[in-house]
Amino acid sequence: MARQLIDLPAVFTPLPHGLWDTIQTPGTDGPHWQNGVTWIERCPTGDTTYDECLSVTGTGAPPEPPAKTPNVTQESRGATPFTVVAEFQCTPIGLGDAQSIAQDALDRVEQHQLENAFWTGVAADQAVVFPHLAADTEVLDGEVVLQTTASPVVTGADVAAALGALEQELANCYKGQGLIHVPRTALPTLAAWKLARLDDGGRLVTPNGNLIVAGGGYPGTGPDGAAPADGTTWIYATGAAFGYRSNVYFTQVRDSLNRATNTLRMQAERTYLIGFECCLLAAHIVLGVPTE
Template sequence: MAVIIPAGAEIPTPAPGPRRYGVFDAAVRAPLDNRYVASGVQFYPEDCGVGVLAYDPTCAPPHAEKVFDDTGAEFIEADPYWLYASYKCGTVGTSAGDVRRRVQKRYDAGAQHAVETVMWTGAGLTGVPALTTAGAIPVTPAGAGAGAAVAAAEQAFWDLHGYAGVLHVNTAAYAALGYAQMMTRAGGAGVFRTPLGTALSLGAGYGVTGPAGVAPADGFVWGFITPQTYVWSTEVRQPDPVQTLDRLANQWLALAETVYLHTWVCGDVVAVQIPVAAPAVATAPEVPA
């Protein structure tokens, strides 16, 4: 006698849990005005560089003259880019509301990873700022370990810029950063920071290559310190699934898409190789030059 096993009762999909840490936490988030979706943005970096000089006020000749810096900084420019998630399924037993919800959740799960990937290399998109093509200055730590690497990068960065920045680094380095006590977070929420206040953007979507796409030494990943990073985005847009329905094949074709734009407030960027090993021991790889 055949045994018929009933199908399980469908229940609402369980909640996925908290969003992982990454650039959406470390960056300043803001809505993207529709006026800039087509044209992108540009702005003048008014507070970049360390352009304050000492002056001798004595009256004895030769009289000192104040030097006026006529070197104008270049405008910061950034173009927008589109990210989308798609969902395709048959119509039997599935409503338009089902596919709307499912494509939205698929988008929510992957948006941060996609932004991090684009931010690292530019993904071949025109006019999109990328860490590996930002003209970063590479620095060499004075000692071994993630602490020395971050300290060297912060020193070099603050020789260029007067405000706290953001360290962008692949999550592969987080254990070494934690062991070196380079990660603090007060109150259990918010942004991880170094002891000197640099925000940490630990991106699973980031790569490990350095300036101009140079590969790191074995046992290391490249990290970049930029000025404050901004990420603008439009609201998530979904075409009506009823209008995009493939009626010949009886298939729902759903989309969720957003326009993003990101940049950092100045062009001053430094790069450093950070070891992955934690703790740093004598058998860890040598610090690369």
């Protein structure tokens, strides 16, 4: 007797604290961002001064304050789009369910593929995703900076020392709440060292209050793209990040029919663009629980 064919009863639930959950998603006025975007990046260092009439009891007046000088760097930065695709084959008999199946397939792979592309800079085996995390070369498009290099702040350190160094450099560079990007293999180590907690809004944060992006698609590779040694991983820090994504697009039946096999190649796809502010920093950490 043939077994009954049923619809899968389980509901797919993406893991929390991924990239799209953590970044800012501003609205758009149209689809033109899918050609890429450019913005003016301003990263201030700031300075201090004092009133030239100031007097200090017992020491007299201080010298005349130095002239004020520019302390905000400004440059044009840009980001390029990429597309996540899910494809399957079916017979024309199953056409009625094809779009829902394609949507379900995209739902299952979308977050992982988005995170992998943003970490590695690779889409369809080509280095075309800018900016991305694992980068050791600056990329320019004329005067527009598409990619900065990831500056390692520490290598081979325990996670507490490495995270502290990374967050200090982030504070020096960005001054506000940034993002700490970690592969999911690092989360148990962060938890063991009590370096990750949920804030009142349910977001995963460090003791300093930076948001943790735990990417299932983050491979943990270094700025040069090399895989980390066993028992270690790379983590990255950026300023606040933003992203755009399109609606889901499906192939048309007339474009997907393979007449030779009488099958349909159904696709669901969505285009993304991710950018971030000011900083790109890296740290190489040792995984494992505290020994003391």
